Amino acid sequence: MKLTIQSQILRDAINKVLSVVDKKNSRPILTNCLIKSQGQKLELIATDLEVSAKILLNAQIEQEGSFCINSKNIADILRELPNDDVIMSVDNNNLLNLTCKNINYSLLVTSTEEFPQLSFQNSSSEFRLKTKQIAQIINKTSHAISTDETRLYLNGIYLQMTDSKLRAVAIDGHRLALLDTHEFIGENKFLVDGVIVPRKGISELKKIADTYPEDDVSISLDDSFMFVNARNEYYLSIRLIAREYPKYQTVIPSKTTNRFHIDRNAILNAVKRIKILSNEKTNGVKLNIQKNEIVISTNHPALGQATETLPITYDGKATEIGFNAKYLIESLSVLNETDVTFEFNNELSPVVIKADDLPEFLGIIMPLKL
Numbered sequence: 364m365k366l367t368i369q370s371q372i373l374r375d376a377i378n379k380v381l382s383v384v385d386k387k388n389s390r391p392i393l394t395n396c397l398i399k400s401q402g403q404k405l406e407l408i409a410t411d412l413e414v415s416a417k418i419l420l421n422a423q424i425e426q427e428g429s430f431c432i433n434s435k436n437i438a439d440i441l442r443e444l445p446n447d448d449v450i451m452s453v454d455n456n457n458l459l460n461l462t463c464k465n466i467n468y469s470l471l472v473t474s475t476e477e478f479p480q481l482s483f484q485n486s487s488s489e490f491r492l493k494t495k496q497i498a499q500i501i502n503k504t505s506h507a508i509s510t511d512e513t514r515l516y517l518n519g520i521y522l523q524m525t526d527s528k529l530r531a532v533a534i535d536g537h538r539l540a541l542l543d544t545h546e547f548i549g550e551n552k553f554l555v556d557g558v559i560v561p562r563k564g565i566s567e568l569k570k571i572a573d574t575y576p577e578d579d580v581s582i583s584l585d586d587s588f589m590f591v592n593a594r595n596e597y598y599l600s601i602r603l604i605a606r607e608y609p610k611y612q613t614v615i616p617s618k619t620t621n622r623f624h625i626d627r628n629a630i631l632n633a634v635k636r637i638k639i640l641s642n643e644k645t646n647g648v649k650l651n652i653q654k655n656e657i658v659i660s661t662n663h664p665a666l667g668q669a670t671e672t673l674p675i676t677y678d679g680k681a682t683e684i685g686f687n688a689k690y691l692i693e694s695l696s697v698l699n700e701t702d703v704t705f706e707f708n709n710e711l712s713p714v715v716i717k718a719d720d721l722p723e724f725l726g727i728i729m730p731l732k733l
């Protein structure tokens with residue numbers, strides 16, 4: 364095998380697939396990246412058997428071949444190389460000779476035989492999403508993904524086709540984030556019942572959306588995997604979480620009797636300020652909602668207390684609701700700089716947060732008893 368490629372191009376590609384590699388994997392082959400040349404394309408593949416990534420690159424290939432190499436090692440080397448042509452060749456002694464200008468490395472490589480056979484395509488029931496839509500889904504909902512490993516079914520974003528919309532939902536038991544996406548092409552039978560895309564897969568999807576901000580991608584599903592294809596050059600295979608998602612609809616109040624409007628930046632910044640004196644374990648703050656004003660407060664037995672009063676549009680019953688300030692901040696941070704609406708029934712019922720300029724979004728935070 365012998366080829367020439369720009370170091371910057373190879374460096375960027377290796378860095379993209381590097382995050383897929385599980386550094387603690389008990390199978391040494393899975394710490395490697397598979398590099399394969401065919402025609403005038405160089406193929407890079409990495410996997411932890413849950414998420415797999417493949418990138419195709421243009422290269423000047425003199426002799427085809429394939430090898431596996433330690434992913435972190437080659438990434439570290441490429442990071443230090445100048446932006447110039449890199450010549451790579453593998454000899455009969457399982458050595459990769461890598462040359463860039465007057466820099467030479469001889470690196471041990473391993474056979475590709477042990478590397479798992481991976482699939483990156485399932486052309487049936489394909490649908491397309493704009494990368495902007497993928498980015499919006501992730502940006503608006505991923506903060507509510509649970510980190511509790513004992514509840515695996517909450518460790519991802521739930522995607523479901525409902526009323527010709529693609530609905531994305533994330534819950535962690537304390538809050539919910541929901542976003543409906545209306546414009547996408549195609550449909551998929553697996554989306555009718557819904558699929559759960561795991562956190563790591565979401566992270567890799569975000570990377571594709573950031574790489575191609577003005578494109579759309581092809582997505583297909585089967586019983587176990589989501590397959591993503593961007594420009595026929597960046598592929599993902601994501602193992603879905605094989606669990607039933609909870610009935611999230613039961614958390615959403617069918618109707619609410621009270622609501623107030625407030626500037627998103629005003630309440631977000633106020634909660635950040637008041638949180639400084641909140642209890643480190645609960646991050647508890649109180650929202651005392653009164654006619655046309657809200658008082659945000661907290662009391663720390665060892666540090667002191669803090670209050671801030673803000674104007675709101677409200678003409679309902681005076682109510683005091685406790686919140687985990689961290690959850691409130693994260694829920695507000697994903698919204699645009701506009702007015703937001705808080706809807707609730709009483710101090711113990713779920714509180715619905717809506718953005719005035721984003722009607723397809725719904726956020727819910729469970730109150731905190733203080």
